[in-house]
Amino acid sequence: MRLxxxxxxxxxxxxxxxxxxxxxxxxxxxxxxxxxxxxxSTGDxxxxSTGEENQQNVNCGDKIVDAGEVCDGGAQECKxxxxxxxxxxxxxxxxxxxxxxxxxxxxxxxxxENPNDPGNNTTPGGNGDGGFDKDSQGIWVDPKxxxxxxxxxxxxxxxxxxxxxxxxxxxQSQTYCENLVLAGADDWRLPTIDELRTLVRGISTIEPGGKxxxxxxxxxxxTCNDDKENTQGFGNSCLGCEALNTDKYDPADSYLDLENxxxxxxxxxxxxxxxxxxxxxxDPCDGTWSNTPNTGTAASMMKAxxxxxxKSGIIHSDADVLSGANWVRCVRxxxxxxxxxxxxxxxxxxxxxxxxxxxxxxxxxxxxSHKCVAVTYVSNGxxxxxxxxxxxxxxxxxxxxRVEKWEPAKAYCENLDYAGHNDWRLPNLTELKSLVQGxxxxxxxxxxxxxxxxxxxxxxxxxxxxxxxYMPAGLGLKIDFPYWTxxxxxxxxxxxxxxxxxxxxxxxxxxASANHYAMCVRNxx
Numbered sequence: 001m002r003l004x005x006x007x008x009x010x011x012x013x014x015x016x017x018x019x020x021x022x023x024x025x026x027x028x029x030x031x032x033x034x035x036x037x038x039x040x041s042t043g044d045x046x047x048x049s050t051g052e053e054n055q056q057n058v059n060c061g062d063k064i065v066d067a068g069e070v071c072d073g074g075a076q077e078c079k080x081x082x083x084x085x086x087x088x089x090x091x092x093x094x095x096x097x098x099x100x101x102x103x104x105x106x107x108x109x110x111x112x113e114n115p116n117d118p119g120n121n122t123t124p125g126g127n128g129d130g131g132f133d134k135d136s137q138g139i140w141v142d143p144k145x146x147x148x149x150x151x152x153x154x155x156x157x158x159x160x161x162x163x164x165x166x167x168x169x170x171x172q173s174q175t176y177c178e179n180l181v182l183a184g185a186d187d188w189r190l191p192t193i194d195e196l197r198t199l200v201r202g203i204s205t206i207e208p209g210g211k212x213x214x215x216x217x218x219x220x221x222x223t224c225n226d227d228k229e230n231t232q233g234f235g236n237s238c239l240g241c242e243a244l245n246t247d248k249y250d251p252a253d254s255y256l257d258l259e260n261x262x263x264x265x266x267x268x269x270x271x272x273x274x275x276x277x278x279x280x281x282x283d284p285c286d287g288t289w290s291n292t293p294n295t296g297t298a299a300s301m302m303k304a305x306x307x308x309x310x311k312s313g314i315i316h317s318d319a320d321v322l323s324g325a326n327w328v329r330c331v332r333x334x335x336x337x338x339x340x341x342x343x344x345x346x347x348x349x350x351x352x353x354x355x356x357x358x359x360x361x362x363x364x365x366x367x368x369s370h371k372c373v374a375v376t377y378v379s380n381g382x383x384x385x386x387x388x389x390x391x392x393x394x395x396x397x398x399x400x401x402r403v404e405k406w407e408p409a410k411a412y413c414e415n416l417d418y419a420g421h422n423d424w425r426l427p428n429l430t431e432l433k434s435l436v437q438g439x440x441x442x443x444x445x446x447x448x449x450x451x452x453x454x455x456x457x458x459x460x461x462x463x464x465x466x467x468x469x470y471m472p473a474g475l476g477l478k479i480d481f482p483y484w485t486x487x488x489x490x491x492x493x494x495x496x497x498x499x500x501x502x503x504x505x506x507x508x509x510x511x512a513s514a515n516h517y518a519m520c521v522r523n524x525x
Contacts, residue, residue: 059072060072060094060095060096065096065179069096069097070092070096070097070098070099071092071093071096071098071099072092072096072176072179073092073159073160073161073176078090078101078104078105078106079133079136079184080131080181080184081099081101081104082101084106084107085101085104085105085106085107086105086106090104091159092159131184131185132183132184132185132334132338133183133184134183134334134337134338134339134340135340136182136183136184138155138156138157138159138182138183139153139154139155139156139182139183140153140154140156140277140279140280141153141154141334141338141339141340142154142198142277142339143339144198145336146195146198146333149335149336150333150334150335151333151334151335151336151338151339152191152195152198152331152332152333152334153183153185153331153332153333153334153338154199154280154329154330154331155180155182155188155329155330155331156279156280156283156329157280157283158283158284158327158328158329158330159176159180159182160172160173160176160327160328161284161327162325162327166325167284167286167287167289167325167326167327167328168325168326168328169320169324169325170289170305170318170319170320170324170326171320172328173190173289173326173328174190174291176328176330177189177190177328177330177331180330182330185332187332188330188331188332189291189330189331189332190289190290190291190328190330190331191290191291191329191330191331192216192290192291192292193214193215193216193219193290193292193306193308193315194208194215194216194292195290195331196288196290196307196308197210197215197308197315199276199277199280199310200275200276200308200310200313201275201276201277201278202260202261202262202263202264202275203240203241203256203261203262203275203313204256204257204260204261205237205238205240205243205254205255205256205261205313206237206238206240206275206308206313206315210237211234211235211237211255212225212234212237212238212240212315213225213234213238214238214306214315215292216292219292219293219294219295219306220294220295220296221294221295221296221297221298221299221317222296222297225238225294225296225315225316225317226238228249228253228473229473230253230473230474230476233476234255235252235253235254235255235473236249236250236253236254236255237253237254237255237256238314238315238316239254239312239313239314240262240275240309240312240313240314240315241256241261241262241275241312241313242312242313242314243255243256244256244262250472250473250474251474252375252377252378252386252472252474252475253473253474255375262275262313269285269311274310274311275310275311275312275313276310280310280329283327283329284327285309285310285311286309286310286311286326286327287307287308287309287314287316287318287326287327288307288308288309288310288326288327288328288329289305289307289326289327289328290305290306290307290308291305292305292306293305293306294306294317296317299317299319302319303319303320304317304318304319305317305318305319305320307326373419374418374419374420375419376418376419377472377474377475378524379434379435379472380434381523381524382427382431382434382521382522382523382524383419383421383521383522383523383524383525384435384475384519384520384521385416385418385424385519385520385521386474386475386476386477405511405512405513405514405515406484406497406512406513406514407512409426409484409516409518410425410426410484410486410518412518412520413425413426413518413520413521414426416520418520421522423522423523424520424521424522425486425520425521425522426484426485426486426518426520426521427485427486427519427520427521428449428485428486428487429447429448429449429452429485429486429487429498429500429507430448430449430450430487431449431485431521432483432485432500432519433445433448433500433507435471435472435475435502436470436471436500436502436505437470437471437472438465438468438470438505439465439468439470439504439505441461441462441463441464441465441505442462442465442470442500442505442506442507444461445459445461445462445507446459446461446462447462447498447507449485449487452487452488452489452490452491452498453489453490454489454496454509462506462507462508463504463505463506463507463508465504465505465506466504467503467504468503468504469502469503470502470503470504470505471502475519477517477519478517479501479502479503480503481515481516481517482499482500482501482502482506482508482510482514482516482517483499483500483501483502483516483517483518483519484497484499484510484516484517484518485497485498485499485500489509495511495512496509496510496511496512497509497510497511497512498510499514499516
């Protein structure tokens with residue numbers, strides 16, 4: 001047994017010595033050095049493109065600095081590469097053998113044989129922000145505080161453009177930022193979704209404090225990002241400008257300020273002038289990774305992470321296990337002392353904000369662009385009152401005389417001052433019927449404001465739809481009670497008034513003493 005072990009060990013040692021001999025021979029065969037030229041591709045230069053170094057660079061492009069690689073994507077300040085440089089910004093060579101210093105200012109010092117080899121100056125985890133230079137190229141410091149005492153410092157432009165026209169996966173992005181040495185600092189990291197939102201411009205629902213609830217403290221898909229039926233009160237706000245696609249969505253559920261949001265033209269988008277702070281223009285507009293996980297039921301199983309698409313403002317998620325590729329822009333924290341005079345000047349908008357969420361508003365108003373505004377729903381040339389019904393105003397209590405049950409509903413609308421208008425009224429039957437969606441029998445019902453007589457025009461078709469919800473989602477109103485119209489079955493009387501039940505699409509008459517909702521309407525301008 002001992003003899004066998006000795007034989008095995010002896011064989012392994014022989015193999016290792018032979019391998020070393022081959023490596024040495026390969027280095028010898030590359031030719032003699034041609035002097036101290038730092039760009040020399042022969043001899044002892046660590047950027048030698050032959051031999052073992054070349055074999056070890058087969059992983060170049062995976063955004064991970066492997067053995068034999070000086071870098072793998074990213075960017076580096078020239079002065080960090082060699083103290084002889086006075087400025088400039090170097091990017092990693094395509095073969096990962098070193099830094100491309102062609103854009104560097106000044107010249108390499110004589111005591112560094114290879115200015116493209118950063119050596120110990122760029123060892124990750126070494127200096128943190130001890131050597132940070134706020135005047136360095138390749139960064140942008142946000143002059144607006146992210147939180148008290150903290151200013152975000154962004155990689156700009158982004159150094160990792162991925163391969164094949166796609167950005168890196170989430171895991172590759174994470175590794176890239178953790179290994180990035182830029183502006184003298186090596187504590188770069190992937191941003192959170194909250195931090196990515198600070199770069200958005202021109203989409204109020206996605207900017208900090210906007211309607212979309214997806215954030216570092218609200219990460220679950222089902223309750224923080226997906227509300228297509230608008231049952232949770234934020235609708236399609238997380239879709240940004242995509243929510244205005246009328247082929248797919250109801251614009252009323254976008255919660256966008258249609259006068260100020262989403263104003264970029266298709267030409268601007270083609271030029272990468274996306275919905276992002278001006279200093280970031282020129283970089284890809286599409287999805288940018290955050291390090292905030294999607295904690296939704298299915299998303300957790302797929303290890304999905306949130307990303308923000310600056311072309312349209314969508315906050316969505318993708319999974320590394322599915323090879324989802326987005327762009328990556330690294331970030332680190334700084335202080336007010338890091339803000340330079342050249343940075344984009346912005347005042348803190350929070351000083352003029354009325355709200356950050358609907359709960360801050362009263363009177364049925366919602367929070368849009370940090371202002372409390374009344375929201376309406378426009379359809380077929382009519383503008384409708386929108387939002388949650390205030391039962392104390394719109395649901396008439398028992399104990400009132402019969403004729404006053406319907407009369408107060410009309411008075412409520414006629415006296416309503418809402419969304420900057422005071423010409424509201426109770427809709428007639430034809431107008432209210434136009435809101436019913438998905439129940440053909442409602443429109444087939446022959447009773448209209450123009451032909452209101454009962455029973456002459458009334459038929460069974462007026463109440464044939466199955467139980468459901470036939471109210472447009474954009475209205476956001478309750479359907480547990482029917483809604484009044486201003487149409488009576490006999491214009492000379494006010495005892496029987498037509499109403500519509502949006503739970504089944506039924507058109508029916510109701511005595512003026514009934515308890516119904518009042519939804520007001522006006523002619524759209």
